[in-house]
Amino acid sequence: MxxxxxxxxxxxxxxxxxxxxxxxxxxxxxxPAASGPAAPAxxxxxxxxxxxxxxxxxxxxxxxxxxxxxxxxxxxxxxxxxxxxxxxxxxxxxxxxxxxxxxxxxxxxxxxxxxxxxxxxxxxxxxxxxxxxxxxxxxxxxxxxxxxxxxxxxxxxxxxxxxxxxxxxxxxxEYQTTEVYRWFEQRLGLHDAAVVSYNQAASAGYAAQLVQGLRAEGYRVLNETVDFALPNFAAVAAGMKAAGTRLLMDALDTQGNVALCRAMASAGVSVAAKVTNVQNWSARAGSDYSGVPGCLDALWVTSDSRSYEDxxxxxxxxxxxxxxxxxxxxxxxxxxxxxxxxxxxxxxxxxxxxxxxxxxxxxxxxxxTRDQLYDAHRLLIPTDFVAEPPPTGPQHACLNVARWQGGAWVTQVPDMDTNCFTVPALPYRP
Structure with a gap:
């Protein structure tokens, strides 16, 4: 486990x-309109x-x-x-x-x-x-x-x-759509990616989804697995250097990310984007990655919600x-x-x-369960809970994107509601 x-x-x-x-x-x-003293509801x-x-x-x-x-x-x-x-x-x-x-x-x-x-x-x-x-x-x-x-x-x-x-x-x-990978390919011109995970079931499972989505979008993918107890991040960094990796997506914890970033710095490896998940989208990123400025300067995040900085x-x-x-x-x-x-x-x-x-x-x-999209007063990409058949064919999918710059998360798209793509829906078993 x-x-x-x-x-x-x-x-x-x-x-x-x-x-x-x-x-x-x-x-x-x-x-309610005021009408004199009343018992509290x-x-x-x-x-x-x-x-x-x-x-x-x-x-x-x-x-x-x-x-x-x-x-x-x-x-x-x-x-x-x-x-x-x-x-x-x-x-x-x-x-x-x-x-x-x-x-x-x-x-x-x-x-x-x-x-x-x-x-x-x-x-x-x-x-x-x-x-x-x-x-x-x-x-x-x-x-x-x-x-x-x-x-x-x-x-x-x-x-x-x-x-x-x-x-x-x-x-x-279940199904994943590929707008995240499409965005980095189209906006940053990235084609070579690395996915790094631990030799644990949940980590490997999430990494498999990342690899599946990246390859569907035409990326050349270096898929690296390390031992959780004794991870050899130096070998991963060497592999990234040989492959010319420009996009890094991981299935690691913060400690593992920092250790990987240190190995990358030692090997002279830099990436255009290191993409983390919405749970790690916080003001603590600066302190978490303070010892590895190369990774901090390349830290990106995507989500279905409006940035707390906006x-x-x-x-x-x-x-x-x-x-x-x-x-x-x-x-x-x-x-x-x-x-x-x-x-x-x-x-x-x-x-x-x-x-x-x-x-x-x-x-x-x-x-x-009403048949009407909801956005929490423009905080969420509009969504609902209307049950539908499994997705087939291209899907319309949108996302928000931010980057760590100058000690804060800076939104990288004009509006997440219009930052949308027509992408495939890829099946997988969780």
Whole structure:
């Protein structure tokens, strides 16, 4: 089994298609007219499950919970949802499957949460119970396969999978689109890539997807595997130098990435782009790679969400303002996952706002499964949860791209909603 510290680093970047763009109806922000003193409305309880005190460290899975809680605090300061305050109950499952089940039962059975929001669970063992109870889980991070299998679970990036509870994807098959690789080929003119992974199942599986996508886009790919306990990164660097590698995509943890970058520096290897995943899109990149400036200067990231640095967008500016107000110590630790936690809370709030005076699970489900794209007030590439047949033929897929420059993440595309490609959908078994 892959060590936890590694698996956390292997979350895929933006590899899924997004469909066509349509305007999104905004249900958020409605406030009842003042009519004199009245009894306070009953609070709406939501649960937040996060693997905070896990062996991975407190920062690895905590980001979305901060973003969601900041949203709900700002929401309540403005009057709540149709006058109802939102009571957000956080449960730390410590990254353990048994503790995850305990959290799920506590939030559903004892706290009577109407929904879960921004779930970030290393081992989502409680997912079957959440689904069986019909509790909407809105805007969770797809760590593992639960969001690709169970109904009532709505990951932050949307899904067209049937999610019947029996199998992952379409009878055990999932698909990746290739817009990430297409972008780097077309924009940077890159044709030679390296994929580096550990000799562990999850690492190798993710690496296989990367290799599959790169080759489909015509890249010459150097596929390198190293031993997790005693990785020979010097040999990998030598191979990259001989192959003329210009694009590096890895299935490694941060420690392994830094060690690889050191070996590259020693061998005189530089790349035009070292692409990391959305989980590692954080303000900590500067300190993580401080000893390997060559890699830091080539660090790129892709996603299906708006950059947390892009305050020109009102929703991002609101997120940053709320984080400064409610969690000021988070400023040097801000991450894309925190923004996506905020987007998850926005999604719940718009769903709850559509319910009127009675917010219940059935109403939330109807909103989440409606045939209308949603973008969390321009924070997400528009998406939905309408089940469709397996993708065939070319797909329309969009992505956001950022690069670490001058101590910050700088967006590299005019608008992620129009940074789109027509690309193949490649089947694979997770």
């Amino acid at each position: 892959l060590p936890a510290a590694l698996l956390a680093a292997l979350l895929p970047s933006a590899l899924a298609g997004c469909g066509s763009r349509l305007p999104v109806r905004d249900f958020g922000g409605a406030r 009953a609070p709406i309880t939501v649960g937040i499950v996060a693997s905070i005190s896990s062996v991975l460290g407190t920062e690895t899975f905590s980001g979305p919970s901060y973003g969601a809680r900041a949203f709900f605090q700002a929401l309540d300061a403005g009057g709540g949802v149709n006058g109802h305050p939102v009571r957000a109950v956080l449960c730390d499952d410590s990254g353990d499957g048994g503790d995850n089940q305990t959290c799920v039962h506590q939030l559903i059975d004892r706290d009577h949460a109407v929904a879960l929001v921004a779930t970030t669970a290393f081992d989502y063992a409680g997912a079957p119970y959440v689904s069986a109870q019909g509790v909407p889980d809105i805007g969770g991070q797809p760590i593992g396969s639960a969001y690709d299998q169970y109904p009532h679970l709505y990951q932050i990036y949307g899904s067209s999978e049937p999610r019947n509870g029996r199998s992952v994807g379409w009878n055990g098959v 305050v020109r967008y009102p929703a991002v500016a609101a997120f940053r303002a709320a984080m400064r107000r409610y969690y000021p110590s988070r400023e040097p630790l801000l991450s894309q996952w925190e923004l996506e936690g905020w987007a998850a809370a926005q999604w719940f709030t718009d769903a709850a706002g559509s319910c009127g005076a009675q917010v219940d699970r059935a109403c939330l489900d109807r909103y989440m």
